[in-house]
Amino acid sequence: MQKIRWGILSTGFIAGQFARGLSVIADAELVAVGSRTQASADAFGAEFNIPKRHASYEALAHDPEVDVIYIGTPHPMHHENITLCLNAGKHVLCEKPFTINAHQAREVVALAREKNLFLMEAMWTRFLPVMAQVRAWLAEGKIGAVQMIKADFCFRTDFDAQHRLFNPDLGGGALLDVGIYPISLTAMILGLPQTIQSHVHLGATGVDEQNALLFGYSNGAAALLSSAVRTQLPYDALIVGENGHLYIPDFFKAERVTLTLAGGNVQTFEFPHKKNGYEYQAIAIGDYLRAGKQESDIMPLDETIALMQLMDSIRAEWGLVYPVEK
Numbered sequence: 001m002q003k004i005r006w007g008i009l010s011t012g013f014i015a016g017q018f019a020r021g022l023s024v025i026a027d028a029e030l031v032a033v034g035s036r037t038q039a040s041a042d043a044f045g046a047e048f049n050i051p052k053r054h055a056s057y058e059a060l061a062h063d064p065e066v067d068v069i070y071i072g073t074p075h076p077m078h079h080e081n082i083t084l085c086l087n088a089g090k091h092v093l094c095e096k097p098f099t100i101n102a103h104q105a106r107e108v109v110a111l112a113r114e115k116n117l118f119l120m121e122a123m124w125t126r127f128l129p130v131m132a133q134v135r136a137w138l139a140e141g142k143i144g145a146v147q148m149i150k151a152d153f154c155f156r157t158d159f160d161a162q163h164r165l166f167n168p169d170l171g172g173g174a175l176l177d178v179g180i181y182p183i184s185l186t187a188m189i190l191g192l193p194q195t196i197q198s199h200v201h202l203g204a205t206g207v208d209e210q211n212a213l214l215f216g217y218s219n220g221a222a223a224l225l226s227s228a229v230r231t232q233l234p235y236d237a238l239i240v241g242e243n244g245h246l247y248i249p250d251f252f253k254a255e256r257v258t259l260t261l262a263g264g265n266v267q268t269f270e271f272p273h274k275k276n277g278y279e280y281q282a283i284a285i286g287d288y289l290r291a292g293k294q295e296s297d298i299m300p301l302d303e304t305i306a307l308m309q310l311m312d313s314i315r316a317e318w319g320l321v322y323p324v325e326k
């Protein structure tokens with residue numbers, strides 16, 4: 001089988017996690033890394049045994065030995081980085097949130113389609129085996145029509161105005177960084193909501209440190225979602241249907257799901273990761289590229305745009321505008 005040759009753009013936390021995930025895929029090869037500095041590219045290359053170590057993102061984008069580039073920079077850089085890679089003829093997998101807003105998302109999606117290149121938001125959660133099982137159960141009506149979803153991605157970290165989680169220049173705030181997880185899970189199951197209500201706390205740097213969302217659907221379904229960077233909650237998701245419910249602990253990186261059926265039958269199913277969970281989106285991309293696809297059916301580009309638009313509308317209610325948007 002044709003090996004997919006990957007390049008990684010950036011050398012931070014999530015770039016390392018992605019490199020670890022790639023290491024267990026037999027038909028994927030991590031051939032190059034690109035960083036803003038040679039020292040960082042060299043250190044990352046040495047840690048993950050990557051032969052080509054570029055001192056700029058441009059050099060990585062133009063490396064003829066790379067098929068697809070994974071982007072792990074802070075969100076305000078995604079638009080520029082995706083554009084660079086697509087213009088250099090590379091397929092792209094870009095971290096969530098895909099861009100800062102829907103306008104940026106539309107631009108890069110249009111460019112990928114014009115160039116017939118693959119592009120996807122790295123919503124790795126959707127590619128986990130647990131989520132494949134959840135989708136299959138819901139499709140066969142295992143718990144009946146879904147009436148309610150509860151999901152939270154809330155953690156408490158020390159306040160640091162310069163850190164990307166708090167710094168508006170780096171796209172700080174809970175909604176874009178982690179709120180996208182419960183939102184994307186809900187959209188995968190119920191689609192886009194007809195009504196949205198929200199509560200927010202904007203912190204000292206002006207970004208959302210915690211928020212709570214209530215989505216309403218015309219069929220009566222609802223979703224209660226939250227995200228935070230200064231408040232700790234369990235990372236649970238609960239999907240409640242007419243005939244039972246699904247409980248997914250640590251849903252964003254899930255390895256198990258408990259199915260409870262009306263009548264009391266309770267079963268827990270285990271889906272241990274091959275490595276760290278980041279491998280499944282990369283395996284899917286290998287399959288897409290070998291099949292000549294330019295888009296994922298599990299995380300479609302139009303849905304990525306719609307979810308960016310949804311977060312734009314929530315931020316507009318809060319008056320949260322990032323410097324890159326001014």
Ligand SMILES: NC(=O)c1ccc[n+]([C@@H]2O[C@H](COP(=O)([O-])OP(=O)(O)OC[C@H]3O[C@@H](n4cnc5c(N)ncnc54)[C@H](OP(=O)(O)O)[C@@H]3O)[C@@H](O)[C@H]2O)c1
Nearest residue numbers: 010011012013014015035036040072073074075095096097
């Ligand atoms: N999927 C997940 O589970 C997950 C988890 C965490 C984060 N993320 C997402 O991944 C992205 C990066 O998060 P991270 O935690 O990996 O961040 P990080 O540790 O700060 O790393 C970001 C990297 O981006 C590059 N970069 C380019 N311009 C930068 C700038 N102006 N300031 C800082 N770094 C810059 C740097 O690499 P070079 O120095 O090599 O150029 C840096 O190491 C975010 O969009 C975040 O939402 C996803």
